[in-house]
Amino acid sequence: MADMITLTIDGREIVVPPGTKIIEAAGSVGIEIPRFCYHPKLTPVAVCRCCLVEVEKVPKLIPACATPVSAGMVVRTRATSEKVRKAQQGMIEFLLINHPLDCPVCDKGGECPLQDQTLAYGPGGTRFAEKKYHFKKPVPLGPHILIDRERCILCLRCVQFQREIAQHPQISVTYRGRDSFIDTAPGRTLDSNFSGNTVEICPVGALTGRHYRFRARPWEYERKPSICPECACGCNIYTHVRNGEILRVASRENPLVDDGWLCDRGRFSVRPDEPAPPRLTTPLVRINGRLMPVSWDGALEFATSAFRKIAQAPGRPEGVVGAIAGPSTTNEELYLLGRILRTSYSSNNLSFDGGASSALRSAGFAPVGAPDIDWADTILLIASDPSRDLPILDLRIKKAVRKGARLAILGNTSIELASLAASTIQAAGTDLARAIEEIARNVPAQTGQGAFLSSGKRIVVALGETASRDKTAVSEVGKLISALSKDGREVRAGVFAGGTNAAGAVEMGFHPEYLPGLRRIDDVRAKAQVEAVWSASVAAKAGLAGSSLLCSAAHGEVKALYVMGADPASRSLTPEEREGLKRLECLVVTTDRMTKTAEMAHVVFPAAAFWEKTGSLTNVAVRVQRFEAAVPPPPGVKSDVDILVSLAKAGCLPLSKESPADLAEEIARLSEPYARSFSGRTGSPAMSGREG
Template sequence: MADDVTTADDEIVDEAPEPVVTRKEITLTINGVEVDADKGELLIAAAERHGVYIPHFCYHPRMEPVGMCRMCIVEVDTGRGPALQPSCMLECTEGMVVDTTSDVTTKAQDGILEFLLINHPLDCPVCDKGGECPLQDQTMAYGPGESRFVESKRHNEKPIEISELVLLDRERCILCDRCTRFAKDVAGDPLIHFINRGNHTEVNTFPDEPFASYFSGNTVQICPVGALTAVPYRFKARPWDLSKAESTCQTCSVGCRVSVESSRNEVLRYQGVDIDPVNWGWLCDKGRFAFESVNAEARLGEPLMRSGADLVPVRWSDALRAAADALASTVETHGPDALAVIGGARLTNEDAYAWAKLAKGVLGTDNVDAQMGDGLPAELVLGLPAATIDEVCAPGGTVVLMGADIKEELPVLYLRLRHAAVNDGVKLIEITPASTGLSRYASLTLVHRPGEVAEAARALMGVAGPSSDFGGVDSDTLAAAQAMLDRAEGPVRVVVGRSSLAESAVFTTDATGVLHSHLDDARFLVALRRGNVRGALDMVLPRACSPGGSPSTPVGRTSPQPGQRCPPPPGSTPPGSCRPPSRVASAPWCSSVPTPSATSVTVTWPAGPSKPSTP
C-alpha cells in the first residue's frame, strides 16, 4: 500500500487535471517575484500556487473564507502603503505588492500563534491530531519556545459527545469556524454553533439535540486541531504509523475518493480525498465509518458449507469443489438456463468481468445481474446521453431531479447539488412522490402520486397522457416548472433514479423516456444506489450480452459527438407522440431482475486486507 496519499485538508494535492484557465489577467508581486493571478483569486490561493505558503487555520479552499484566525495576515501594499491584510479574504488586484516575510508580517503572525496557544492545552502527546495537526506544525515551525502566559488556562469538561460518532474537547478548540461553517454552509445542518461570547465562546450543540448530520465526520477531518475526534479512531493510532492507500468508497455509487488508512493490518479510518470531479474531499458518515464492517464480528471470514441445520467452516478448496460440483450437476440435470449468477454491486470492474465470463462463457447462462436495488435496464443506464456530476452541477444550469431522495441514497451527490443550488444559482426541479432532503433547496418540487412519475413527466413536457390530473401534480407548480425549463440557458440536466424500490422500475423507465424524447440535448446522470452497478453493467453483467462484448442494444455510454445523437432507449417516444404504458412494460429492457426459480450460487469474500477494491 502506498504511504504518500494526501487527504482532504490543507495539504491536498489536487490530482484532477488543472482546469484550463488563462491565468494572466492580473500581475502582482509576492516577495519580490512577479506572479500572475486570476481575477477574483484569493491572495492565499495565488501565493500557494506560486509556491509561497502562508500559514492559516480557518481558511479552507472548499469553504467561504471568514478571516477569523488572522494567521494568514500579511503585509500588502495596494498603492496606499503596506498594511496588514488577511490573505484569505483579499482578492488579488493588479499591481499589488505582497510581503509574506517582512518583519511586520512575521511579528504579527508570531503574535497570533502565541494568542492561539495561550489557552491551548498542549496535550499533543495524547491527542489524536498530534502528527498531522496544523497548529502543532505551525508551532514547530514558527512558534515561541516558551510561553509568556502565566495565568491558568481555560478548562472544560472533556470530551463531550456531540454525536454518536464525534467527540469534542473544547479546550483544544481554536474557534476557527471550520466545523460550524461546514455544518451550516456545506452540509446544511447547522446543529453545532458558536455559543456564548468573547473569551467564553465555544462550539456546542443545543442541549439534548446532537449533531445528527449525515456528514458529521467531515468536521473531524477538517478540524485544524484535535478538538473534534471520531469515536472509532480515538486513541487508536498515531498518524505516522498509518499505512495509507487511495481508493474509492463503495458505499454508494457516487464513487468518492478515499484514503484507506490502516495500522497493524487493521483498517482504522477513511479520510476523504479532494478531487474536483466527485467529492471535493467530503464523505458521508455512512461512507466514512462503514469500514468498521471490515473487521466486524458478523462478517464471514471463511467459507461455510451447510451440513444439516448448521453452517460448518471448510477449506477453500473443499468449498470451491462443492460449488463446482453443484454447478456442474445443475447444468447436467437442468441445463444452463437453470443457473443464475448475481454479481455483487460492490465488485470491481475486473471482478464483474470475470463473473460475466464465468456465467456466459463457461456456465453458458444468460441469467446474470449485478443490481440488488435499482433494477434499471442496462440500456437505460448506459444508453442515455450521460452527464457527469460536474456537468449536472455547472453554475447557472437547470436540473430536473427524478427519483430517489439523493440525500438519503447518494449523500455526497446531495452535497454537490446543494452547493450548486445555494452557491451557483443552479435551479432544481424535483419530480418526486414525497419531499426529499433537497426539497428545501429546489426551485420547484412537483409532488406526484406514487407510481405516476411518468404522468408527471408527461405533464411537465406538455404531452397528453392517460391521467387527466397530471399524476396529482399541482397545476400552478407545473406551469412554473414548464416556464423555468423554457427559460433554461443551455441544455437541461436530469438526475434520474428509481424513487422507491417497492414500485416497478417501469415507471422510472417510462418517465425517463418521456424526458429524453422531449428535452432537447438533455443529459442524464443515472443515480444508481449501489457501489459499482454501473461498472458491472459496463462489464456486461446484465443478461443478453456476451462477455467482453457490447450490450445487445448498440448504444454508447459516452456522450454523443457533435451532430450525432444517441439512439433513444426503447422507452422513449418521438416528440409529439404518446405511447401507453403497457407497451413500455412489455419492452425487453424492463425484465433484468432475475427470476427466483433458478439455482443461485453466492460466494462470500473473506475478510482481510485482500478485500477487493476498485482500482
C-alpha cells in the same frame, strides 16, 4: 490573458486571475502563509489572523485569506517584513496561551496544523504566566463527534462547513470572547450526515471521531488510496491501516467525484471501536444436512461436480444455472462470474442484487455524475433523493444551487433538497409517469415546470431508483428529454440510483439482457463481438434476474445458484421466492461472514471482504475507479476472483485469463469505460484536501 492581475509578493511578480485571494496567489508560487481558519472551499472568515500580510499603502496588516488581489499590489509576507513576522508569531503565541499543549495524548498530534505551524512560525516558548482557561471536556456534539473545547482555537471551519457545504447549520459559536465555544443549539445534536468532515478539517485536536479517537498516532499507520464501497458515488478515500487493521477512512480529494468530502455513512463504515462479526475462514459443505468445514480442494470439487451434474445432465435446457452478485463486488468479479456462467453453463441468468441497474443508459440516458451537476444550470430530480442514496451528490447539488443553478423536484417533495428547489411537483406511483408526460407537454406550451425547465440551457435530468424501474416513467422521460433538447438546450439524463457498483454490473455484462460493454444479447453482431473475444458461444435467450430468477427456481427450472457476496435470504422475500431458494439442488455462496443465505447453502466459500480485494468499482457516472487491497485477507480466505479461477480450474473450463492483468486486458477490450480507467489511475492521485 488580458484580464489577469499582476501583483508583487516578496519582490516576485505574480500573475493570477482576478478574485484570487492573496493567500492563494502566494501559494501558487510556493510562498507559504500560515493559516488556520482559511480553507479553500469555505468563505473566508479571517478570524485566526495568522495570515496577516503587509500591503503597500495600506496602514494596517491585512488578512491574506480574505483580501483579493488587485493590480499592482505590493505584498510582503513574513519573508520580507519584520512587522508581519512579529504579528504572525504573536498570533500563534495567542493561540497557544489557552491551548492545553497535550499533544502527546492528542489524536491530532503528528498531523496537526497548529503543531506544524507553531514549529514553523511560532515563538520558541511562551511568556504566558497566567492560568489557562478551562472547559468541561470532552463533550459529545452528535452521534459521531466529540469536542475538546480547550483545544479549540475557534477557527470556525467546522461551523462554516456545516453551514455552507453541508447546509446543516447545526453548530455555532455560543457565549462571547474567551468564554465562547462551539456548540449545538440547546437540546439539538450534530447529526448531519457529513459531520465527519469537521474532524478532518479541524486544524487542532478539538473535534474527534468517536470510532477512532485514542486509537493510533498518525505515524503508526499507512495511508492507502482506495474507493469508498458504501454507495454508488465512489468517493476517493485513504484507508489508514495499522497492523493489518483499518483504523479509519479519510478523504482523498477528487474534484470529479467528491470534492474532498465524505458522508458519515462512508467515513464511519469503519468502526474499530465496535466488535466485528466473526469471519468465515474455512469452506463449508453440507453433509447430511449440516454445513461442515472441509478443505478448499474438497469444497471446490463438491461445487464443480454438483454444477456440472446439473448443467450437463442430458436433456437439460439452457439456463438451469443462475448467479446473484451483491453490491461491493468488483467489476472483475462480476465480469468473470458472468463469463463463466455464460460460456460454461449456457446461462444468462445474471442478477445483480445491488439496486437498479443502469440499463437505461442504452435508452438514450448518459451517465450523470458530479461533473454534470457542475455543468448544469437547471437540475430536475425525478423521484430521487440524493441526500439519502448518494450523499456526496447531495453536496454537489447544493453547491450548484449556491452557484446559481436552479433545482426542480418531481416526486417526493418532502425530501431535504426540496427546500432548495425553485419548482416542486409532488407525485408518486403511477402518477409519476403521468406527471412527467405533463411536464413534457408543458415544454412547448411554456407552462408550469415545463416552462421552468425549458428556460435552462444546460439541463440535467436524474431519475431515482423507483422511477428508473417504472418502464412507463422511463419512456415518458425519453419524451421529456427530446422535448427539452431543442432551441439550443442541452440535456444530460441519467440515473441517480443503484447501490455500489450497480453501474459496473451492467457494464461488465452481469445482466440477463446485456453482455459486457452494454451489448444487447439479442443484437447478433454485438454478441458475436463478445463471442470472438471469449472464443465461446453465448446462449441467445435473455436470462432471468431478481424475483423471476428465484421464482423460476421455485418451479424447478433453475436448479443451481451461485451467490457471490449477496444475501438474498436476508431480504423480505415472497413465499415463492423463498421456496425457490429452498428448492435449489445446489446453492453455492461466497461470503466473508455467515449470512442467512449461507445458512441455506450446499457449499460456502470464505471470501475476501471489500478492503481485502484489488480491483475496480464503477460509480454512478460510469467512472471506473481502480483500487488495491488495504489489508490482506485472513488466512484461509480467497478473493472471489481467486475462487472463480479455482472453480474453473477444478472444472477444467477453458479459462485462459487467470492473471489479474490478463483479465483486465480482456475486459478492456469489451468495455470502453473500463479501458479508459487504464489511461489514468483511479480517481486522481491527488492528496487529500486537508489544508496545511
